[in-house]
Amino acid sequence: MSTPNTDTTGPHPTAAKILDALAASPGDTAATIADRTGLGRSTVTKHLSMLERAGQAERTPGGRNGARKQPNTWTPAPAPKPAPKTPADPGTRLRPGELDALVLAHIDAIDGDQSQGPAAVAKAIGRSSGAVANCMARLARAGTLKQTSDKPRRYTAGPR
Known part of the structure; x- marks a missing residue:
């Protein structure tokens, strides 16, 4: 029986494994990531959707080839750039003057x-x-x- 993940500081181990696979080979499909990581395709798809909602992965729709739907491809999301704090930011307390x-x-x-x-x-x-x-x-x-x-x-x- 496996123990639940009690680490709240980092991503779930499965999500971390998927993020590593995305970083190693951006633009892969869920099936390719599943093969590469040894995880089930449904598990990978579920975690990719969660990572997308969290802003850590980006989905590119696969489009169509005639009547056939092509699979989505996935890439790691670019790291967000922190907004620089300026004195005009309402949350910043101003110094005298x-x-x-x-x-x-x-x-x-x-x-x-x-x-x-x-x-x-x-x-x-x-x-x-x-x-x-x-x-x-x-x-x-x-x-x-x-x-x-x-x-x-x-x-x-x-x-x-």
Whole structure:
């Protein structure tokens, strides 16, 4: 009697065997992978479907040859590239002064004469509109931004 897999850190041993076979020979069919690994074709097919749902394998439909359906081929999925963390990521806590830099960079990137409100800037940089409003008011008091309207509050780039 076999013992259940209690390792939760890695893939199931059968899935790992299939992934190794895919890495060794991408573009194989389930039947070829079954022959290569010594596993049953139904087991390989089941695990390939699970690996596909997990994003670890990619299926290429086999198409048709006349009236006959061709088998699907399988390849390992490319490793996902981690998204770089930038200060504009909403989940990242900013250091002192970073919000000022984000707001100024956005204001500089738009047309110099076009005024922007805190809500539009906040939406563009992915930050809280209250924090951006406070930041823009502080930058206006410092002379870095120029407030062009009180209601609604609008700002343009100031002399720098």
